[in-house]
Amino acid sequence: MSDSALAVIEEIRRPTLHEEVVDRIREMISQGELPVGTRVPEKELCAKFGISRTPLREALKVCANDGVITLLPNRGAWITQLTPEDVDELFPIMGSLEALSGELACCNATDADVAEVKALHYEMAMHYARGDQPSYNRVNQMIHQKIMEIAANPTLLQVYRSLAERIRRARYLANASINRWDAAMKEHEAILAALEARDGVLLAHLLKSHLLNKREAVKKVIREDDRSSL
Amino acid sequence: MSDSALAVIEEIRRPTLHEEVVDRIREMISQGELPVGTRVPEKELCAKFGISRTPLREALKVCANDGVITLLPNRGAWITQLTPEDVDELFPIMGSLEALSGELACCNATDADVAEVKALHYEMAMHYARGDQPSYNRVNQMIHQKIMEIAANPTLLQVYRSLAERIRRARYLANASINRWDAAMKEHEAILAALEARDGVLLAHLLKSHLLNKREAVKKVIREDDRSSL
DNA sequence: TCGTATCATTTTGAATTCAAAATGCAATAT
DNA sequence: ATATTGCATTTTGAATTCAAAATGATACGA
Numbered sequence: 001m002s003d004s005a006l007a008v009i010e011e012i013r014r015p016t017l018h019e020e021v022v023d024r025i026r027e028m029i030s031q032g033e034l035p036v037g038t039r040v041p042e043k044e045l046c047a048k049f050g051i052s053r054t055p056l057r058e059a060l061k062v063c064a065n066d067g068v069i070t071l072l073p074n075r076g077a078w079i080t081q082l083t084p085e086d087v088d089e090l091f092p093i094m095g096s097l098e099a100l101s102g103e104l105a106c107c108n109a110t111d112a113d114v115a116e117v118k119a120l121h122y123e124m125a126m127h128y129a130r131g132d133q134p135s136y137n138r139v140n141q142m143i144h145q146k147i148m149e150i151a152a153n154p155t156l157l158q159v160y161r162s163l164a165e166r167i168r169r170a171r172y173l174a175n176a177s178i179n180r181w182d183a184a185m186k187e188h189e190a191i192l193a194a195l196e197a198r199d200g201v202l203l204a205h206l207l208k209s210h211l212l213n214k215r216e217a218v219k220k221v222i223r224e225d226d227r228s229s230l
Numbered sequence: 231m232s233d234s235a236l237a238v239i240e241e242i243r244r245p246t247l248h249e250e251v252v253d254r255i256r257e258m259i260s261q262g263e264l265p266v267g268t269r270v271p272e273k274e275l276c277a278k279f280g281i282s283r284t285p286l287r288e289a290l291k292v293c294a295n296d297g298v299i300t301l302l303p304n305r306g307a308w309i310t311q312l313t314p315e316d317v318d319e320l321f322p323i324m325g326s327l328e329a330l331s332g333e334l335a336c337c338n339a340t341d342a343d344v345a346e347v348k349a350l351h352y353e354m355a356m357h358y359a360r361g362d363q364p365s366y367n368r369v370n371q372m373i374h375q376k377i378m379e380i381a382a383n384p385t386l387l388q389v390y391r392s393l394a395e396r397i398r399r400a401r402y403l404a405n406a407s408i409n410r411w412d413a414a415m416k417e418h419e420a421i422l423a424a425l426e427a428r429d430g431v432l433l434a435h436l437l438k439s440h441l442l443n444k445r446e447a448v449k450k451v452i453r454e455d456d457r458s459s460l
Numbered sequence: 461t462c463g464t465a466t467c468a469t470t471t472t473g474a475a476t477t478c479a480a481a482a483t484g485c486a487a488t489a490t
Numbered sequence: 491a492t493a494t495t496g497c498a499t500t501t502t503g504a505a506t507t508c509a510a511a512a513t514g515a516t517a518c519g520a
Contacts (some may be wrong), residue, residue: 016303017504018291042471052505054284057473058291061248065292067388073246074472074511089385092334096326104322155319158297159389247474272501282475287503304481304502 021049021059029068029079030168036225037081040069067166082170084219090167091215097160098144098211099204102191104151106200113150114196117143121192128185137175143188147195147207167218173225174217187213251279251289259298259309260398266455267311270299297396312400314449320397321445327390328374328441329434332421334381336430343380344426347373351422358415367405373418377425377437397448403455404447417443 015023025045028034046056060077063069070080105113120143127136148157164171178184187210194203245253255275258264276286290307293299300310335343350373357366378387394401408414417440424433 016301053472054504054506058288058504061288061292062295065295071246076472086385089383092330092383093327093386093389096330097323100322100326153319153322155316156323159323159393163389283502284474284476288474306502 017051018055018058018062021051021055022062024049025059025063026068026165026168030172032169034079036079036169038079040077040079042077066162080166081225082167082222084222087167087170087215087219087222090163091212091218094160094163095208095211097156097163098207101148101151101153101156101160102194102203102207103200104153104156105147106195106198106203108152109150109195109198113146117146117150117195118192120146121188124188125185128181133175133178136178136181140188143191144207170218170221170225171214173221174214179217180213183213184210247281247285248288248292251281251285252292254279255289255293256298256395256398260402262399264309266309266399268309270307270309272307296392310396311455312397312452314452317397317400317445317449317452320393321442321448324390324393325438325441327386327393328437331378331381331383331386331390332424332433332437333430334383334386335377336425336428336433338382339380339425339428343376347376347380347425348422350376351418354418355415358411363405363408366408366411370418373421374437400448400451400455401444403451404444409447410443413443414440 025034025040029036034040040060042053042056046053049056060069060071064071064077068080070078072078120139124136124139124143127133127139148160151157187206191203191206191210194206255264255270259266264270270290272283272286276283279286290299290301294301294307298310300308302308350369354366354369354373357363357369378390381387417436421433421436421440424436
């Protein structure tokens with residue numbers, strides 16, 4: 001092996017400073033602590049995090065690359081305001097990726113995997129029955145994550161997460177009031193059945209539709225958010 | 231509109247320094263000027279670009295976020311060495327996205343759009359007939375890009391490009407010797423026909439298979455590259 | 461009164477500096 | 491001869507500094 005070549009790059013990677021900052025910024029945006037459409041207060045964040053501008057700005061470039069932040073040259077970093085058009089572009093992409101996760105999951109799923117999804121499904125049904133939306137949402141997300149995990153494609157997970165990050169805030173707001181809860185639960189029953197039957201084509205289709213059904217709710221939230229900032 | 235809020239963030243965006251550097255680094259990797267599996271020579275690049283370490287390191291963080299560079303804390307930035315497993319993860323994802331582009335393209339395509347793809351197809355056929363591989367590859371890529379363009383989903387294009395960047399070098403090498411050229415041309419004829427017929431489901435399927443058929447060629451190149459570095 | 465020009469202040473972008481970590485090398489011990 | 495320790499050098503990560511651009515406030519003129 002040559003002097004400067006590395007056979008396989010794989011190490012224990014504790015997060016570096018700027019990665020840590022990227023996570024914190026994302027978190028703050030999703031919590032509304034950094035409101036969409038406003039300028040990132042560079043100085044304040046440096047003080048808050050106890051760091052200098054260098055790692056903060058590195059993190060901002062990374063976030064900009066992900067579309068969460070928009071950099072205006074010489075005019076600062078702004079928290080990206082999603083437009084309804086952005087949502088219309090994002091959902092079909094995420095739908096395709098979720099569909100893929102379903103297909104792959106059906107190829108790989110062990111009986112134990114299916115049992116775990118089933119357990120989560122019933123846990124979610126419990127929260128649904130009790131009308132506990134926050135818990136429902138949490139378990140709901142776990143189901144989709146579990147399917148992604150069964151798909152066993154880390155790159156897919158990474159790409160999906162990076163897209164999900166862009167609409168995380170809007171999704172969070174949309175989840176505050178679910179307006180087609182009954183329908184969503186029915187869809188989830190079909191999803192579970194398809195996975196149990198290892199019917200990849202069907203599961204792909206169901207996951208895609210399930211996601212696209214949320215599109216209008218997210219767009220609605222964005223439009224309201226737009227109005228509130230005028 | 232409130233003091234710090236921006237209705238829509240949209241401006242003439244001339245590339246900033248670090249963005250320019252990101253492009254240059256990607257270009258150098260795809261050309262083999264920065265060989266896969268080696269350490270990024272920070273100092274040399276600064277000298278070459280005539281910049282300080284700050285914008286270079288910003289660019290490296292962005293590239294790392296895209297997976298083109300791997301950062302080892304306190305041990306420098308390395309040009310990511312794709313594994314066959316990475317390729318197996320990437321191709322289904324890119325296949326899904328190409329499929330989506332085909333579906334959307336069929337919804338949107340005007341007659342002029344189809345005519346343009348047809349023209350490109352014949353141009354490619356010409357290069358095929360003459361055995362001119364480099365020109366064939368160039369036009370081939372233009373066709374896929376044109377379909378993406380017709381799909382009219384800038385976000386999709388952006389995501390696809392970011393993934394394509396990871397295997398750009400390997401694809402470039404694989405393209406040096408096409409080993410199923412006849413089959414690929416036949417597939418392209420079917421692709422054109424599906425677009426003309428506005429058969430989105432079929433086009434999606436064809437584009438996906440067409441891409442997946444390249445997977446083994448890319449893996450082969452990577453394995454050879456691995457061996458050469460031992 | 462409203463618009464424009466001037467200038468001080470703040471913010472941004474990028475170079476420089478500085479401390480900590482890693483690397484390479486020589487001396488020593490086994 | 492090989493492995494281990496200690497030390498000088500290099501590289502990395504992050505703070506600081508500095509110049510350029512943008513912002514805001516005030517004075518001036520129409």
